[in-house]
Amino acid sequence: MNARTLVISDIHGCLDEFNKLLKIVKYEPKLDKLILLGDYIDNGGYSKEVVDKVMNMVKEFGVIAIKGNHDQRFIDLINSKDKEVESKFIKHGGHNTLLSYVEKQQGDNTTEMDSFRRYIKKKYSHHLKFLEQLPLYHEEDDYIYVHAGLNPNFKNWKEQSEHDFIYIREAFLNYPTVTNKTVIFGHTKLRDIHGKADIWFGGDKIGIDGGCAYGHQLNCLEIREKKKYRMYSVNSI
Numbered sequence: 001m002n003a004r005t006l007v008i009s010d011i012h013g014c015l016d017e018f019n020k021l022l023k024i025v026k027y028e029p030k031l032d033k034l035i036l037l038g039d040y041i042d043n044g045g046y047s048k049e050v051v052d053k054v055m056n057m058v059k060e061f062g063v064i065a066i067k068g069n070h071d072q073r074f075i076d077l078i079n080s081k082d083k084e085v086e087s088k089f090i091k092h093g094g095h096n097t098l099l100s101y102v103e104k105q106q107g108d109n110t111t112e113m114d115s116f117r118r119y120i121k122k123k124y125s126h127h128l129k130f131l132e133q134l135p136l137y138h139e140e141d142d143y144i145y146v147h148a149g150l151n152p153n154f155k156n157w158k159e160q161s162e163h164d165f166i167y168i169r170e171a172f173l174n175y176p177t178v179t180n181k182t183v184i185f186g187h188t189k190l191r192d193i194h195g196k197a198d199i200w201f202g203g204d205k206i207g208i209d210g211g212c213a214y215g216h217q218l219n220c221l222e223i224r225e226k227k228k229y230r231m232y233s234v235n236s237i
């Protein structure tokens with residue numbers, strides 16, 4: 001039996017769905033290679049718990065975890081007082097992240113942003129450090145794994161900006177890639193790509209963000225050998 005590669009993206013605090021999906025695919029940490037494409041936090045109810053779990057999985061089983069734009073924004077939120085970062089954090093589901101970190105601290109004022117920053121720096125600096133050092137991509141012989149995509153304007157995609165790796169949409173989705181490897185990505189909800197939450201096979205690219213935190217589903221792409229895929233999903237709870 002070939003070893004499996006399993007790919008999951010955009011968990012966004014959906015801890016129960018993540019656990020359920022791992023059970024459905026019968027994830028075996030010692031046998032399977034698991035690759036997570038970023039955006040662990042925001043929107044869903046269990047951001048803190050998902051980060052804890054992913055940290056443990058990386059440490060114990062060598063799971064590959066890539067950085068998403070939400071993960072970077074959380075770091076930026078804590079390390080700066082940039083009002084734009086703050087408003088984007090709140091606009092894109094940050095309130096639930098905040099609650100997942102401070103819910104047991106009710107009665108104090110940690111939900112006030114500056115207190116929250118101090119609180120996270122004091123109690124969760126290990127989370128910040130973990131998120132900060134996550135790689136922007138993972139490359140194999142036949143595949144490139146990335147949160148958002150590759151910018152086709154770069155002949156050498158490794159020279160694209162960090163922003164492209166975690167934010168790009170149209171330029172990546174609408175044009176052929178500049179690599180022979182298949183690009184597996186999350187970030188753009190599949191409903192916005194092909195009108196449904198199922199995994200999208202777009203020739204040189206495969207999208208897997210089922211939009212779980214937006215009421216759709218969490219997908220897992222299984223690769224047994226080159227171009228031999230199976231798909232699994234759980235509905236948003």
Ligand SMILES: [Mn+2]
Nearest residue numbers: 039068069187
């Ligand atoms: Mn994203």
